[in-house]
Amino acid sequence: MSENKVTIDIGDGAAIPTKKDRGLLSAWRLAFFGAVGSLLYLILFHPDPYLRLIKFLPDGILITFQVTISAIALALVVGLFTGLGRISHNPIINLIASTYVEVVRGIPLLVQLFYIYYALGQFVRVPDMLAAVIAMSFCYGAYMGEVFRAGIESIDRGQREASFSLGFNRAQTMFYVILPQALRTILPPVGNEFIALLKDTSLVSILAVSDLLRRGREFASESFLYFETYTMVAIIYLIITLILSKLVGIMEERMGNHGRR
Amino acid sequence: MAGADPIIRIRNVSKFFGQLRALDNVSLDILSGEKVVIIGPSGSGKSTLLRTINQLETIDAGSIAVDGQDLTDQAADINKIRMELGMVFQSFNLFHHKTVLHNLTLAPIKLKKIAKEDAEKIAIRLLEKVGIAEKRNCYPAQLSGGQQQRVAIARALAMNPKIMLFDEPTSALDPEMIGEVLDVMVNLAKEGMTMVVVTHEMGFAREVGDRVVFMDEGKIIETGSPEHFFQNPEHPRLRKFLEQIL
Numbered sequence: 001m002s003e004n005k006v007t008i009d010i011g012d013g014a015a016i017p018t019k020k021d022r023g024l025l026s027a028w029r030l031a032f033f034g035a036v037g038s039l040l041y042l043i044l045f046h047p048d049p050y051l052r053l054i055k056f057l058p059d060g061i062l063i064t065f066q067v068t069i070s071a072i073a074l075a076l077v078v079g080l081f082t083g084l085g086r087i088s089h090n091p092i093i094n095l096i097a098s099t100y101v102e103v104v105r106g107i108p109l110l111v112q113l114f115y116i117y118y119a120l121g122q123f124v125r126v127p128d129m130l131a132a133v134i135a136m137s138f139c140y141g142a143y144m145g146e147v148f149r150a151g152i153e154s155i156d157r158g159q160r161e162a163s164f165s166l167g168f169n170r171a172q173t174m175f176y177v178i179l180p181q182a183l184r185t186i187l188p189p190v191g192n193e194f195i196a197l198l199k200d201t202s203l204v205s206i207l208a209v210s211d212l213l214r215r216g217r218e219f220a221s222e223s224f225l226y227f228e229t230y231t232m233v234a235i236i237y238l239i240i241t242l243i244l245s246k247l248v249g250i251m252e253e254r255m256g257n258h259g260r261r
Numbered sequence: 262m263a264g265a266d267p268i269i270r271i272r273n274v275s276k277f278f279g280q281l282r283a284l285d286n287v288s289l290d291i292l293s294g295e296k297v298v299i300i301g302p303s304g305s306g307k308s309t310l311l312r313t314i315n316q317l318e319t320i321d322a323g324s325i326a327v328d329g330q331d332l333t334d335q336a337a338d339i340n341k342i343r344m345e346l347g348m349v350f351q352s353f354n355l356f357h358h359k360t361v362l363h364n365l366t367l368a369p370i371k372l373k374k375i376a377k378e379d380a381e382k383i384a385i386r387l388l389e390k391v392g393i394a395e396k397r398n399c400y401p402a403q404l405s406g407g408q409q410q411r412v413a414i415a416r417a418l419a420m421n422p423k424i425m426l427f428d429e430p431t432s433a434l435d436p437e438m439i440g441e442v443l444d445v446m447v448n449l450a451k452e453g454m455t456m457v458v459v460t461h462e463m464g465f466a467r468e469v470g471d472r473v474v475f476m477d478e479g480k481i482i483e484t485g486s487p488e489h490f491f492q493n494p495e496h497p498r499l500r501k502f503l504e505q506i507l
Binding site for chain 1: 315317340341343344346347348350352353354355356357358367368371372413416417420426
């Protein structure tokens with residue numbers, strides 16, 4: 001009755017391990033320690049070119065993180081308003097939000113990036129980084145909006161009624177009662193989106209943003225060491241996403257259940 | 262109390278759910294301090310009627326006035342009126358993300374702008390009254406159903422309402438917990454609170470009710486004192502209902 005724990009499963013990020021998931025956990029361990037092990041092996045026993053690579057790439061990792069974090073922050077704001085718009089009783093706001101979601105979901109992210117960067121770039125000059133962040137958050141805002149909407153709708157009707165009966169209006173009810181509870185429900189899918197977004201930032205390497213992948217390309221095109229370079233890039237992405245998925249899993253358990261079970 | 266203006270005045274109210282006539286031309290006056298118990302088979306419209314009083318259900322025809330304010334008036338501030346109307350739900354509906362104490366203090370702090378310390382003082386006094394102050398820092402999920410419902414009553418009281426609405430407050434409870442909730446309600450009645458109670462607890466109706474209202478198929482079939490009601494029920498449908506339930 002008082003249970004309203006709903007899990008929403010959206011996203012294509014790395015699987016988030018939980019305590020109960022022994023199988024997943026060992027898969028995570030295998031992947032993680034495998035990746036870290038290979039990384040150390042390559043650096044220690046083949047310092048040329050891997051040590052050089054590991055010194056060359058971190059600038060790109062930093063950019064990747066910068067794009068990811070800026071884009072996710074912006075996408076959360078866009079997503080919150082989109083989600084609220086999607087459940088709005090105002091038909092115009094509702095239509096705008098729904099259309100935005102439909103349009104964004106119907107256009108590949110790479111095309112959106114090109115569009116904002118090159119097509120709109122003909123009219124407005126936007127710095128590379130900013131264009132990348134805007135494009136990513138424009139796209140992910142729509143997905144995030146769906147996550148927010150699902151999270152808000154998963155909250156039991158009785159919560160709303162109890163809040164109304166105390167005298168709260170719709171906005172107060174949303175802010176004080178519904179959203180705080182919805183946030184717990186949407187944490188796992190938001191974590192998933194975060195990881196998916198981090199991986200998708202590799203697309204901005206096509207623009208002039210020197211993220212991890214682009215740094216790799218630069219290194220490879222100078223040294224012609226394609227195999228070594230992309231092995232390293234892949235391992236670094238893998239380690240980052242695995243760490244993130246672990247963090248999301250831990251956060252999920254912490255935020256957890258407010259005394260439930 | 263004769264001649265006093267009713268604190269709740271329900272006039273010719275009808276409500277439809279699609280084709281279904283949930284309320285059919287219902288009129289009912291409730292006086293300040295009165296305890297009215299609404300009974301009836303499920304689907305009779307008794308919960309719907311209760312929920313129209315604080316506009317959790319809108320009405321399609323008729324009018325409802327609470328404390329002199331017409332709810333159907335466009336200018337009426339429903340949120341203000343709701344502050345005067347405490348409501349207790351069948352499924353408790355405590356805020357899951359707040360502790361017991363904060364369930365009680367949220368609305369007074371945000372809506373009545375009461376200082377946090379004062380709101381907490383009031384909350385603790387109310388929790389003592391419903392016998393659950395020691396659980397103030399628990400989350401709702403850590404409490405039994407009976408405890409949750411007592412907290413829910415205290416939460417409604419924290420807004421210092423003039424009227425308390427109870428929508429089948431014991432129907433979701435295990436039998437051994439019904440008593441603790443009814444005790445709280447009986448005490449509240451003794452303090453003179455105006456109460457409208459939808460319930461299946463006939464013992465409570467008999468002990469506390471000033472007036473019992475029997476509803477069926479969206480209509481009020483019979484109204485009377487509990488003595489009259491349980492000893493000489495007039496309407497055959499009421500007699501049948503009482504036979505089934507007692």
